[in-house]
Amino acid sequence: MNTVDEFVTLVCDEVGLLVTAEDLDSGLDQVAGWDSVHLLTLMVALERSTGRPLSMPDLLEAPTLGHVYQLAVRP
Template sequence: MKDLEEFIGLIREEIGLPLTVADADRALHDLHGWDSVHLLWLVTLLEERTGRSVSLVDLLEAPSLAAIHHLVTVG
């Protein structure tokens, strides 16, 4: 999941939010339908897909989906 489009697609398909790559830089609180439960689901999905542990603390500090993608792919 190195590609931002694939990452957003995962969220769209697995979490059910109608997001596009254009939404990636928007603040999480500005995403229609986004809430803290989605972040927990995302952590689980990312750990399953990458086989690595993902820091919930780091994700809680991330301002956007693009920032979360960066944390997961770059570290």
């Protein structure tokens, strides 16, 4: 996963939420249907997709899906 579009597709396919690139800047509490279980599901999908672990504390502090994306793609 290297692009925002791939991230959005992963969220839609793995988490089951219909989001768009425009939703990445919205607060997680503004994403329709979002809950904490989705964060765990997304974390596992991102780790599988990127092949590396992500920090749960960092993900818990992420205010937006865009921030989650940045955590997933940072070197």
